[in-house]
Amino acid sequence: MTNWRAYLIDLDGTMYHGSRMISGADQLINAMKYHHIPYLFVTNNSSRTPDDVAEHLRQMGIPAEAKDVCTSAVAAAEYIANMQPGAPVAPIGEHGLIEALKQAGLSIDTERPEFVVQGIDRSFSYEKLAQAANWIRNGARYVLTNPDLLLPGQDGLMPGAGTISASIAAASGVNPVIIGKPSKILMKHAIDRLGVRPDETAVIGDNMHTDISAGAHAGCGTILALTGVTNRDNLAELMEKTGVRPHIICDDLTEVRSLVVGSIESAT
Missing domain, CATH: 3.40.50.1000 (HAD superfamily/HAD-like)
Incomplete structure (x- = not known):
């Protein structure tokens, strides 16, 4: 079993397509909230504030607050402010x-x-x-x-x-x-916010070039959800191009939810 106890979750292609929720996204987040599993939504989108992102998620029925959202803009600003x-x-x-x-x-x-x-x-x-x-x-x-x-x-x-x-x-x-994916800077920012170590954290995403590569660069676990950019047909090609192999591949978010909840239950 994995030792992951916190998760960094991609948005577009993983939680939704445009304004349409991907099946099981709400159930995954509700399950993580119920089991008190730490997570952040992590997005490369710099045009929206965390409040904007959270409102977009809520409109689709996915529970979200601004504090749950980590954007590349916020990470860039804090990167400069720390320097x-x-x-x-x-x-x-x-x-x-x-x-x-x-x-x-x-x-x-x-x-x-x-x-x-x-x-x-x-x-x-x-x-x-x-x-x-x-x-x-x-x-x-x-x-x-x-x-x-x-x-x-x-x-x-x-x-x-x-x-x-x-x-x-x-x-x-x-x-x-x-700053943003596939750079590890955004991931480090999110990991620090959660107060965990990279090896205790897994990235959940649909894109080999951004989500999964960023997780690998940051030393995190990686869970590829075949809900967006990556599918069974292009998976081998994308793994060869990126030089990265996901730790776990899930066909849908129901499978992701079973994995995440199962790992917590087995540890208790």
Whole structure:
């Protein structure tokens, strides 16, 4: 049996698709709450605040509060605040990122920032690109919330934060520090919040490139749910590409729930 006692749970593709709950997501979270199993929802999405994310989950019938949510924006803000409290930062992003920076006590400064913090920005422009590149070339450190090249939109896949970052990196000649999955920085932030060790923690997710790779990089257990990006047909190819093999593979969230609850019951 596993010795995992806490879980980091992906959202899109694991808990829901868009605004539709994946079957068994509510039952999994209710079971974890009933058995007092520590968990956090961990997302690369930097555009929403934890309150926004929790409200989205509740609207689908999944129990959630802001304290249960860990976003790449919050982790990026705290990463900078721990390095340099009150640092002047220039955000390139949306509401969730700007609120996270303010909550961490950082100073929004578009004159002489010491950090450029970038996430998804659906109003990104040539002017913003030129400005960001100038800040970075003048010595500002570059922090990227998450490297996702694409994200789902109403009309199919849309450019993500990683695509914007590619242009800034090309224009500035500087690659960013990446916070979100598959980086271990986001996972360490979440693990520290739960007050557990990596080897006591398992990541539950559907994406080999992000969730499962991040868990492996952080020294966590990994539970792959075949509820989204990864399926039986592409699993072998994705394991070869990532060089990562999940500890456990579950066909659905009912199987995940049985695994999680079973491991707790066997330990008591």
